[in-house]
Amino acid sequence: MPEVASSGMSLSSLGRRLWRGTGFIVLSGLFMIAAAIAVLGMLTPSYTSGIQVLIDPADLRGVDNDVTVRSPQSDAGVSMAESQTKVIQSDNVLRRVVEKLALDRDDEFTKPDSTNPAVSFLKTALGMQPPAGSRDPVNMALDTLRTKIVVRRPERTFVIDVQVQSKDPQKAAAIANAIGDAYFTEEANARAEAAKRISDSLSARLNALRQAVEESESKVVRYRETNKLATSSGRPFSDQQLGDLNQQLVTASIRTAESRSRLDQAQKMTGSEAGTALPEMLQSLEMQALRQQYATLSRNTAELATRLGSRHPAMAEQEAQQRDLQRLIQVEKTRIIEATRKDYDRAAASEAAIKKNIAQVKTDLSTNDRANVGLRELERTLESRRSVYEAFLRRSREAGEQEQLNNTNVRVISSATPARVRSWPPSPRVVLPVALVLGLMLGAGIALMLGADRDRKRARTTVRRATSDPRSLRAADA
Structure with a gap:
């Protein structure tokens, strides 16, 4: 019974404290709403647009002997898709976007240095001031663009999501689509470059193989002439x-x-x-x-x-x-x-x-x-060299043709469009209720603290009065 009474008194005291601080609680909630509105007005809104790229592990089969062949196995496909996410974020792809959209001349991506001497001194003292050699506009735009894009692959899929954030929704969509185009161009160039390297290597080797074949043919002719091994219609x-x-x-x-x-x-x-x-x-x-x-x-x-x-x-x-x-x-x-x-x-x-x-x-x-x-030994040598030479010659021509052939099975399944709703800061319909709840909670906490302080002061006052009046003590003892 005493515990119930004390609990009831505690709850009643809490309720009394909150009731006494109702005005403060309401003011605190209104203050937080006003502060949230002010902060939302001060923040620069940003918009996010994105594209979705499907990476099919099985390439289009244009020729039988492709230079680069991707394995359709699931584990290799996942690794290949993960590698493509890194390719999309690579400097080669992003540099094409910077050059295409002239982001090196965009103030959003190349922020000018502060002209305030105090700020410059503070940055230099803290080691935050980059050296003069790294102030190239293209490199600055690359660094900024890299912080504004998010590339990820949802689990158990071969789809890559590319999201770009910018102050301008049109610009965000344009950058996302430009990243897709730059990625396709980079992949095509990589395939063409691989085919060109193979073609150049084979062409360089063809000269040596051709000389070896001609040398073997000369040896066969000289051997026939020396040993009088004439032939007619392919027969001795x-x-x-x-x-x-x-x-x-x-x-x-x-x-x-x-x-x-x-x-x-x-x-x-x-x-x-x-x-x-x-x-x-x-x-x-x-x-x-x-x-x-x-x-x-x-x-x-x-x-x-x-x-x-x-x-x-x-x-x-x-x-x-x-x-x-x-x-x-x-x-x-x-x-x-x-x-x-x-x-x-x-x-x-x-x-x-x-x-x-x-x-x-x-x-x-x-x-x-x-x-x-x-x-026969000389002819076997000649035949083996001729077969190798013909194989290299045929492969060199195929590789040369593959420079103009792009068989990458990659496509955009969702193009970027300008966002209609900003991605940052959050919507007022979300921020204001949260700010109100936080303000009320903060006001309630402060009201409880102030009420508890008043109760402690009142208790001390009562104790002092009782100590100074003996009759009150006897009455209290009775």
Whole structure:
């Protein structure tokens, strides 16, 4: 019960103190509102505009052999996106923005030095005065611009938010959009520069590779000339020659066999009668004429023998003519047989010559096979150098073409527009209620402190009065 009473007295005293200080509390709240309004009026408003840039880890595939290839893996993509946030804040990108928007001549970004001697002396004494060499307007604008931009990547995304703060909403939007353009230009230039470095390096190497190929080709030519390893239609000349000789040998063998057969048949018909059928090789025009005359003479002789008799004197003349024709036919046979023998001799000689040439070519092939061992080694060296040279040449041309190709898969998904509401200082609808609450709380605290002080003073006064009047003490004891 005593604790409840003391608590009630404490709450009542607090309420009494607040009630007595109501006017002070209200004045304190109004004062804080007035102070907030004054401060808001003194502060320079600033506006924030921003863009959103999507960094796709998978680049556009313009060519098969790109100079720079980004991995589509998630961990590499996140690292790449984080790296791009640093690129956006780099001097190369921001310097393009400063030059494009002439921020080095903007008072907001290049604040002039104070002309107050006291301020200059104080800054110098505190080490806050920058040296004269660092007062370049472009560098000053860069430093100021870097403090006015915020670049961040929301977690689990490949989107980069770029926010720019400025006193002018139009300027803030223009700077944000200029940062996006400068970033794209920097990325394109970086890709082109990488392709140019590769192209220049490959071009410098191409001269040495070309000389190596020409040297290898000269060695192959000299080796062929030294070892007589001529080629025709891509084949070694000795191989082609052997193939041709084999074909010629087959033809010559057939011709020799035919000539031998004709000669054998002709020799068998040497002693035959004049009227005996002869093989085709003996059927020359001369022989046909003689045989025609002999056949006619034989018919006439037979008719004459039938009419006059075999002992008639006219029969002797007919028989003499027959013997003369037989002799001429035999002479023609001998001539034809001799011609057939000569044909056979020529065919046999040709076949023998071809066989000799084949033997010589085979001997040369054996020698060439040993020489081809070194030739194949030289050709392998030449082929390897030529393949490397052609690969470098093709890659150099591709890299040269890629200087004009931008396959970066980056785009702005949200452009900057002028802000309609300032970002600093906060809105009065937020500041004034907060100021009122703070003022009331401050006034309440002061009212409680003043009330407590009055209560302490009153208690001390009561104690002094009681001490000076003994009756009051007895009454208090009773």
